Amino acid sequence: MPHIVNLLCILLLACLSPLAQGERLRLVTDDWAPYVYRDAGQTKGIDYEVTTEVLKRLGIEVEWQFLPWKRCLAMIEHGQADGVMDIFMVESRKAYLVYPLEPMSDVEFVLYQSSRQRHAIHQLSDLTGLTVGTSPGYAYGAEFTDAPGFRREAAPSHEANFGKLKLGRIDLLVTDRLVGRYLRRQLGLEQQVEELPLVISRQAQYLGLARKPGREELAQAFSAELRRFKQEPSYLAIIERYIGDTSHLPDAVEQQESSTPR
Template sequence: MLLFCLLLGTALPALADGWRVVGDEQFAPYSFQYGEDRQPRGLDVEVVQAVLREAGIEYQLRLYPWARVKQMLALGDAEMAFQFAGTPERKAQYELVGPLRSGATVFMTTRKIPLADWHRLEDLRPYVVGQVNGYAYEGAFDRFELVRDSSAQNPRQLVAMLLAGRIDIIVGDRLQLMHFVREQRAEQQVRILPRPLVEMPRYVAFAKGDSARAQRFASALQRLQRAGKLDAIYRRWGL
């Protein structure tokens, strides 16, 4: 019992002082695991790390499946999570800080599908639209009645389903979808519809009411953005 108490005592300060930060493990090139030791990498990982350093915050950063990221934040197993879409629903759920960046949410299809572009959501009704389970994209689109396939657990799987002909259209971040298409050397097989669904800002999230941590991160982010100190990260990853 004494040994247990001593071990507990040495563990508590790290948990009390450091932030447990979690993000999506399948959101390349923004966040993904690399190498045999599965180190977090990506544009958003680098931005988050830079802001935490600027704020003088000790932290542990890990990447998990998206459903687990949201669960960890909800259960208090993480102090901060990224990268959340800036939808009204998310703003009602969390303390959102940012945006870290913005990205175009687009529709991608194959050259076999005759749809040249879309103007109203009704234009998508004849098709099976694939999306990642648990992702929020844009309020009107999320609520609109469409034939949807939400069986994909991550964007890489979503792209694979499109290339296999299991679904007609997929929705997602332009830079990310093209990253996975290039992995498959399938650029000639796909088309991105010209009109984007939305230019979607991406945020970090804290539990609702955790305003102290949110403000500390926000202040550091604003300092770096005003000084242009994040621009090199954005350029390096092609944003």
């Protein structure tokens, strides 16, 4: 099977236009740690490192630009960028975006609670009477949004939500699983904050390429090489560097900005 995958990659690369190989892609995104973010002026993140490595193997350099999410979408829609990182596959966007078949990452929205004040949460109805910390501009799925009986309280940042949870000002918080694990580790709260197994919602996020000549072939080559890279130890090593645990790699969810799917 590995030989077949290698042959497929070679054939796809051969199909790429001469301009595609050796070109420089301008990718836009916003801060979404630990997937892609800026730290002390340096670009970091799981999907950043994976994308950079995969495109390097395809002979393509990358220029990254961080902007508010709505600006990212506007730029890609109007052809002002070559691609956008960690975006939902939305049918209406296929008019101007080409999606590789392989997603960048599978993420999930889950709940976190204080170790000092535990709650038995097995379904959304168990949240009745509780206050759940959320982030403004994020969509957690209709089931969570429309569920009655509990209060949703927005905070200006993920870090602020963890602070409120630590102080007992909220009962739980909801965030992406890897984002929560990353922040819990960064904030030194691994012994004070627990992750609950209930999955609020899930969805895949992709590298979206601007629809231009040769991009369909590039998307296929990228997808094939990404699948191959995910089978290598170096892929898990990247994830471990950011979250320290790969025992429960999640399925999928994505950040969204108010009424604007990511």
